[in-house]
Amino acid sequence: MLKFTNTFRDGVGFDTLLVGIALGYLVVFSAFPLAYNLLMSFQDVDLFSLTSFDRPFVGWDNYREILSRPELLPILWNTVKFVGISVIAQLSLGFAIAMFFQLDFPFNTWLRGLFLAGWIMPALVVGAVWSWVLAGDFGVLNHVLSELGLIRANIFWLSDPDVALYSIIFANIWLGVPFNMILLSVGLAGIPEDVYEAAEMDGATRIQRFFTITLPMMRAQLGAVISLGVIFTLQQFDLFAALTQGGPANSSNVFQYWSWQLAFQNYEIGLGSVISVLMIGFVIAVAFVYVRSTRYEQES
Amino acid sequence: MTFQIELDQINKYYGAYHALRDVSLQIPQGQFVALVGPSGCGKSTLLRTIAGLEGISDGRIEIAGRDVSTLAPRERDLAMVFQSYALYPHMTVRKNLTYSLRLKRRKAGEIDTAVEEIARITGLDGLLDRYPRELSGGQRQRVAMGRAIIRDPKAFLFDEPLSNLDAALRVHMRAEIRKLHNRLGATSVYVTHDQIEAMTMADHVVVLRAGRIEQQGAPLDLYDRPANRFVAGFIGSPAMNFVDGVVAGDGRSVQLDLAGAPVLRFAGQRPAGEPVCVGLRPEHLEVGAGRDINRLDLPVGMVERTGAASYVVSDTTPELMIAAPVRVADGARIAVSIAPENLHLFARAGEGLRLNT
C-alpha cells in the first residue's frame, strides 16, 4: 500500500492525475460548450430538441438568416462603438490615473484602493445603481445637471435612442477603469526609477521620457489591457440587461445581448448560436494578438 | 581661477535628516575626484545633488562658471554612470548609446560615426545590436560608460560603477576607467566606498562622514597625514592600529598602554603628560628591523597567511595588526620596530584631531 502511494506520488501517476484534472475541466466546461454551440449553429434547434443531439441539420441556413436580418448592421455598428469607445476611454483614463498614483502623495495607496470599489460590487448592483443615476424622471444625474443649470429639460438617458447606447458606454467605462488602472500601475511600478533618471541625465524632457521610456516599456501591459478590455467589453451583459435591454428599438443593442435575446427570448437558439460563434472567432483573434504581445514583449 | 565644478556650502535635508552639511568642494577641469566614506555618509546624495537629481536645501553649485543650483539635470550637461547601470532595457546597445544624440536630433551620419568611435573605445563593437539583457555585467558596465562618453559632457559622475563586478574585472575596469579619463581629459567625480579604488584612481580624494567632509587632498597626503582618527582609520588597508598613550616627560616620546608600558619616539614635540591616541599602520611595524629604538616585543596571537604577506595579530589589548612580509610561526613572540616619523598622534577627546605636525 505504501509502495503504491509512493509510486503514485513520485511517479508519473500524480502528474497524470493533475494534468487530467485540468484537461477534464477544460473539456467539460470550455471545449464541450464551444463545440456544442458550434454544432447548434448548423442545426434547427427549438425548446423541445434542446436536450437531444438528434436535430435536423440546416447547413448554413442560420448564418444566411442572420446576415439577412435588417437589424444586423445597426447592431454591428453599435457593438463596434461600444467596444471601441469603451476600450479607448478605459485605457486612457486608466493610464492617466495609474500615472497619477505613481506620484508620491499622502493617502496614495488608500485612495487607489477606493478605486477598486466599483470592481468589487456585483454586476447586478452596479446595474441597479446606474439605472437610478440615469433614470429619466427621477434620476440623480438629471437632478444634478438641472440644479447646476446645465440642462433645462430632463434628458432621457436610457430611453432616448440617440443617447441610450452612450449611457451604457459611460457606465461601462466607469466599470472598466479600475481594472485598467491596476494592471497599468503594476507595469509602471516595474519601470526602475533609475532608468528615468538616466534619461533625464541624457537630456530627455518629461514628455520625451513618456514617449521614449514609459510607452515602449509598457508595450506588454498595454497589449494585455487592450486585448482583455476588448474581451471583457464583449462579455458585458449585465449593464444591458439592467439598463436598456437593448432598446429602444435596438438602438442600444449589441451582439452579446442580441445573441441572448434570440436564443432565450425568441427561442431561435440556432440563430443565437451563430452570433456566439462569430464572436468567439473574433475573440480568438484578439486572444492571439494578446498572446503574441506578451510573448514577444522584449523584442523589436 | 574658475573651476569645472564648484560647490559652495551645500546643505541638504531629507525632512529633518541633515544629509549634507556645509559641503564645499572645488574641482579643476580635468581632475579625477573620488568621494569616499562609509555607507550612508552621503556620497550618493552629494553626487546626485551635483547631477541635479536631488535639489539642495542651501548653498550654490557652479558648473564651468555657471550657477546651476536650481537647474534641471538636463540643463547641466553632466553625464552619470549609475551603480545599477540603468540601461534602457527596451533599446539595443546602439540605441542606448545614441539616446542622448537622438534627443538632440543630431544627423544620422553624425550619430553613426559617434557610435562607431565609442564602440571602438569601449570595446563594444559586435555587440551593438544586442539588448542589455543579452550582455554580461562587464559589458553592461561598458555600455553605461559609452552612453556617458558619447555626449562629451562637462563632467562625468560615477556612483559606485564597479560594485556589481567580480574582483578581477573590477581591478581591470578600474584601470580602464582611469585610462579613459586620461585620454579624454574630462572632469570626473567618482563615488566609491572602497578606499583602495579611491586611492588608486583619483587625483584628489574627498573623505565624507555623516554628510560632512572630513578631509580632502591627494591620496598620499591623506595616507601620510590623516587629519583625524576617522580618516586615519578609513584610509589604508589593513586599517591603522590605535593604542592609547601618554606623552612622556621629554615631550618627544609616548608611553603606550600596553603590557610593559613600551615607550616610542615620535617626530615633533608635544606637552608632557598629554593623553593621546597613537596610530600605527600595520605596514609600518617592521619585523626584525635593525633599529635600536622604537622596538616592540609582542606575543603573537593569530596569523593570517596570504602567501605574499602574513598578517600577524598580536595577543595584546588592544590587538595590533602587523603586516609582515615573512613567514611567522604561531605562538612565538615577534619583535617589531617603527620609525618615529611613522607614529601618528591624535587627540583622545572630541574629533580625534591630528596632533603631530
Ligand SMILES: Nc1ncnc2c1ncn2[C@@H]1O[C@H](COP(=O)(O)OP(=O)(O)OP(=O)(O)O)[C@@H](O)[C@H]1O
Ligand atoms: N530619499 C531619501 N529620503 C530620506 N533619507 C535619505 C534619502 N536618500 C538618502 N537618505 C539618507 O541620507 C543618507 C545618505 O545617503 P546616501 O545614499 O547618500 O549614502 P551613501 O554614502 O551613498 O551610502 P552607500 O555607500 O550605502 O551607497 C543616508 O543616511 C540615507 O538614509
Ligand SMILES: [Mg+2]
Ligand atoms: Mg550610495
